[in-house]
Amino acid sequence: MRFVDLIEKKKKGFEHTKEEIDFIVSSVTNETVPDYQISAWLMAVYFQGMTETETAYFTDAIIKSGDIIDLTSIKGGIADKHSTGGVGDKITIILLPLLAACGIPVAKLSGKGLGHTGGTIDKLESIPGFRTDLNIEELIAKVKEIGFAIASQTKKLTPADGKLYALRDVTATVDSMPLIASSVVSKKIASGADFVVLDVKYGSGAFIKTEKEAEKLSQLMIDTASKLGRKFNAVISSMDQPLGRMVGNSLEIEESIDFLKGVCTPDIKELTYEISALTLIHFKKAKDKNEAFSKIDSVIKNGQALMCLKKLIKSQGGNPDITEDYSLFKQPGISYEIKADKEGYVKNIDAYKTAHACKLLGAGREKKTDDIDYSAGIKLNKIYGEYVKKGETVATLYSDSTDKLLSAIPEAKSAFEFSKDKPVERKIVYRVI
Ligand code: URA
Helix, strand or coil: CCHHHHHHHHHCCCCCCHHHHHHHHHHHHCCCCCHHHHHHHHHHHHHHCCCHHHHHHHHHHHHCCCECCCCCCCCCCCEEEEECCCCCCCHHHHHHHHHHHCCCCEEEEECCCECCECCHHHHHHCCCCCCCCCCHHHHHHHHHHHCEEEEECCCCECHHHHHHHHHHHHCCCCCCHHHHHHHHHHHHHHCCCCEEEEEEEECCCCCECCHHHHHHHHHHHHHHHHHCCCCEEEEEEECCCCCCCEEEHHHHHHHHHHHHCCCCCHHHHHHHHHHHHHHHHHCCCCCCHHHHHHHHHHHHHCCHHHHHHHHHHHHCCCCHHHHCCHHHCCCCCEEEEEECCCCEEEEEECHHHHHHHHHHHCCCCCCCCCCCCCCCEEEECCCCCCEECCCCEEEEEEECCHHHHHHHHHHHHHCEEEECCCCCCCCCEEEEC
């Protein structure tokens, strides 16, 4: 088989056979084809798409390109979730201790930030000493010991996705439905969990822009998983505005700790409770949503969820006292407060612009190899629906350099829109499938 013929075939919109898909993925994994040919094929897929059958073959081939984790030694089954990427998205850090406090084991592999979106691993690494480089044996041992653990995606898992993703990132081919679906579903199946909730986001801060596209992507991922013998669920939610008040690595850990102490914004609560309830019902820890919600309330009120986070931090090498003393995080060098120049209600905070401002402050990477500043980021002092008086602080920017701060201020300011009238109550969950 010649790779160039397969590019030609996809360019003309024809369907690949299983043998062709296997050849493409093995050529990527074994690096027997140059990046320019893979990139050309990715662009052909971007424009021509893939059928559901092709997507399932492609996903299966990516799974088989590396190790498949066997978690069957952990009794009671394993839960997992995967976000398609967002801004201020700290749901995993809140969800895992909540589920652990409800007796549901989680062995989670997460990634670093991608494009403008943040990564759970970067956030956790802002806790001094916290190890994310666990190997699979360590991950399983820690789940058996304290009920849950979280590690950085290993290179041995779905290596074809690692290579394809890096190329997609630099060839403007990330936002393709079959490519996203195969990337996400392959990682989740190879990670070995029994029950997976996909946290699918749409809006200015997501890779997918509309509810309808998010619905299509969710269904494609659920159908692809089902073709490969697995049952996935999806919660579709808006990522037009950042989640919560904090965007930035250590800031988001602080907000996650606050959540587990009972202090939270309505958007984070709505999404976390929805994903938790689906999982609790699946693991028969609750018979319906009401019972699930009251279980979640009780593990927050009685401190068990916070205790679980402390156990996780200790188990992975960090100091659990950080949950009581935020000065143990690296502190930012300088800060700047953006003031409202007129009174009104916050009508919108653009998620993409907020993420871009955070990147300019040093919280994200331009290139994979860049260092990030864990203390950089933005605190949204005012969020959707809140009233602001003229001269009040709407956001606080943190960085370690004046130049970075100066470059981020106009972008952060332009993210805010105000209105005279109080906006209607905002719900972010669009649909659960
Ligand atoms: N997240 C992934 O893991 N893969 C994608 O392609 C997009 C978001």
